[in-house]
Amino acid sequence: MNRLDDSGTYPIREFARITGVNPVTLRAWERRYGIIQPERTEKGHRFYTEEHIQHVRHILYWLDQGYPIRQVKLLLKDGPESAENNSDDWLEQQQQVIRAAQRLNTQHLDELWNAGFSSYPLAVYYERCLLPVLNFLRSSSTPPIVIHALEHLLKRKFGAMLLQQQRHNKGPVLLLVTNHEHAEIDALACACALGAAEFRVEYFGPNSTPADLQLTLAMIPAANVWVHFHPLNPAQQQQWQEYFEQCRLPHFISGAVPVTDTSDATLIALPDQLSKQVRTFITGIAEQNAVTPNPHTGGFH
16 A cells, blocks of 8 residues: 555545545545645645545545535535535536537537546446436437437547556556446446546456456456446356356456355445445455455466
């Protein structure tokens, strides 16, 4: 762990890894919203303490309740009785994205997304804004070209973000896979949320099978695997169950998981919400590191 010293203080990138909140958002919370104030070294570099970790958890709690970031400062001070209706802000953000998508206004979409990604942890913004927009457009009479364009633009955006993250994120590799193209946007959002929290994520596209994953693990020195599932047919479910019975590398599983018994210590079932999935993963990695380092020895023995 890259602490500044042994007194429980952390530089911004390590703090991002611990909390799941990326450095850009931490700076926005400090400068724009005034809800967190890091300490400074003599040279002016930010650092954070254990108290800051608890403070961020309080912020994330209110965001999980659906409150917009602009209300969090007052919520931290006075509680929910001081806040306005917590759904109006998210509804307005969703409507802005819908209007831009319906006009195929790619520049405005990118501006909206950049603003959202800087103000919120990526998982929160995806859950509260982007996923509801996708679900609304898919279930409405929206022309298919609009839906396809939005999905394409989101995949392109997430792909570019992930590539940028991979250039500077160090440490053990998390291999993230999904079994179906219909789950790819969720998987990419997950990859970017973890990448924003300074984890080194590798993702090689959708439609992965157990055989594909075994081959990939023979080539990639992954310390952990995350599999996000779209619903499986019975034959596919059997293949994945057999795969999990053999694997020894830690596997985190989300979505329509094909197993009911997750008592094996190498198989960690994650909650439904992406933001909670990310925090559960971070906690699980911290527990792994507290027990023993996890050098890559391959997914199977």
